[in-house]
Amino acid sequence: MLLRLRKALPPEQLQAVLELARELGYRPSFLDERKELLRLEGLGRPEHRSRFEDLVGVSAILDAGTATELHERAGRPDTVVTVGEARFGGGSVSLIAGPCAVESWPRLLETAREVQRHGATLLRGGAWKPRSSPYSFQGMKQEGLELLARVRAETGIGIVTEVLDPRDVEAVGAVADMFQIGARSMQNAPLLVEVGKYGKPVLLKRAFSATIRELCLAAEFVLAQGNRDVILCERGVRGFDPTTRNLLDVGAVAHLKRATHLPVIVDPSHAAGRSDLVRPLARAGIAAGADGLIVEVHPDPSEVHSDGSQAVTPETFGQIAADTRAIAALDSRRLIEPSLSSIER
Numbered sequence: 001m002l003l004r005l006r007k008a009l010p011p012e013q014l015q016a017v018l019e020l021a022r023e024l025g026y027r028p029s030f031l032d033e034r035k036e037l038l039r040l041e042g043l044g045r046p047e048h049r050s051r052f053e054d055l056v057g058v059s060a061i062l063d064a065g066t067a068t069e070l071h072e073r074a075g076r077p078d079t080v081v082t083v084g085e086a087r088f089g090g091g092s093v094s095l096i097a098g099p100c101a102v103e104s105w106p107r108l109l110e111t112a113r114e115v116q117r118h119g120a121t122l123l124r125g126g127a128w129k130p131r132s133s134p135y136s137f138q139g140m141k142q143e144g145l146e147l148l149a150r151v152r153a154e155t156g157i158g159i160v161t162e163v164l165d166p167r168d169v170e171a172v173g174a175v176a177d178m179f180q181i182g183a184r185s186m187q188n189a190p191l192l193v194e195v196g197k198y199g200k201p202v203l204l205k206r207a208f209s210a211t212i213r214e215l216c217l218a219a220e221f222v223l224a225q226g227n228r229d230v231i232l233c234e235r236g237v238r239g240f241d242p243t244t245r246n247l248l249d250v251g252a253v254a255h256l257k258r259a260t261h262l263p264v265i266v267d268p269s270h271a272a273g274r275s276d277l278v279r280p281l282a283r284a285g286i287a288a289g290a291d292g293l294i295v296e297v298h299p300d301p302s303e304v305h306s307d308g309s310q311a312v313t314p315e316t317f318g319q320i321a322a323d324t325r326a327i328a329a330l331d332s333r334r335l336i337e338p339s340l341s342s343i344e345r
Helices: 013-021 046-051 105-117 142-155 168-174 189-200 212-223 248-257 268-272 276-289 316-330
Strands: 002-005 027-030 037-041 058-063 081-083 086-090 091-097 122-124 159-162 178-181 202-204 228-236 263-264 294-295
Touching: 002 013, 013 027, 013 037, 013 046, 046 058, 046 122, 091 105, 091 316, 105 122, 105 142, 122 142, 142 159, 142 168, 168 178, 168 189, 178 189, 189 212, 202 212, 212 228, 212 248, 228 248, 248 263, 248 276, 263 276, 268 276, 268 294, 276 294, 276 316, 294 316
Parallel strands: 091 122, 091 294, 122 159, 159 178, 178 202, 202 228, 228 263, 263 294
Antiparallel strands: 002 037, 002 058, 027 037, 081 086, 086 091
């Protein structure tokens, strides 16, 4: 490991760094006369990097050496996360689609059948909805969860739904095939630990003001519990221009595919905030290397209680699926589609 120490470090702060290095089993040696570059020889562990970052005397970790964190590529092969018929990573691309929130049984069933017919292997739909205002529609909650269980039994499609509270992990986990951790909850450490312990796959969305490093460390909370089925989701970061709801960070997708072994997907709906931009942003995400998409789809976006302006129709979603199939094939990836028996249920 290679550390950059702060300039003119007081003796007590320097001593603290050296003592921690020896405590963790490293042999420290300086590479310069000013004692600002400290090389640590020894076998590292994932938690060591954070231990040094917490010290006031350490300016930066220039090279983590063998103290690689669990999300880092570090020679690891692509992690492939399988959820029902869906498969993410390792050359496989899958689509998640459905309403922003569960609002009624007839529309949920209709949407599930439509997105399945057009290429989705997983259904998204919020039973609990985090909103900016406490007076906005907050979801059907437990009743919505029951409808998701019912639609899963009726159609066979896998369920992705958001969990907001550590106390709800058991109830949501009994229905969901994959937990969704939304942008507002990305740094809710107790929640991340609980879903990590539960053991089901986790879809982790990037917070709208989070750095890539912060997203990766949020994933580390789940991975550290022994749950390796984590999917990162780029959904746009907050910008200064209101033309789009958020700014889709396509560069982050390309970077994460190289820096981590975890699957990465894109949410073009929240990035766009406008249904007419969802399809082109979906194309951009797949072209950047994304392992899948999560798209808001509704048969009649005008009637929904939340985010109707960014929902696309089933027909448009079918076009997105066709785009995904073609773009993924350009670099020998494959869109995983629902089996015929699933569509005919």
